[in-house]
Each structure stands twice: as C-alpha cells, then as structure tokens.
Amino acid sequence: MNPSCSYDNASEQKARTTYENILRFCDDPDVRDPIKFLRAREIVHYQRFGEGLRICTDKLDHKNFYAFNPSFDRKK
Helix, strand or coil, X not given: CCCCXXXXXXXXXXXXXXXXXXXXXXXXXXXXXXXHHHHHXXXXXXXXXXXXXXXXXXXXXXXXXXXXXXXXXXXX
C-alpha cells in the first residue's frame, strides 16, 4: 500500500482484505495463485487511484475549477 495515499478507497481495501482472508485459510496452489494476482491488482488500483486524486488536488485551483465556481451553474 502507498502510505502517501490519504483517501479512503473502501472497495479496493475490502477486496484486498477478502483476498487475504482466503489466502489465510487456503493451501491449494490452484486457488492461491489467482487470489494472489487479484490481491496484487487491488493494491495497484488503490495506489493509482490515490495518485490520480493527489494529482487532481495538487492542480486544483478553486478560482478556475468549475465544480467550485457558483457562476458556472448560474442560469443566464
């Protein structure tokens, strides 16, 4: 996991926890190998989403960002 990610991405974290629980109780390599892959994929998703969020918030300028500009939604 990326410690610099300060957001809560519940679905990836829940999936990763589920995969870790399966690995804890399963010893069949035919089951463990795909589960390890899926767990690694969830970790990468969590990191990429966190990086994307960080990039967006770093570049966010409330004066120019339409979501925070009330005049953008004002009817003319």
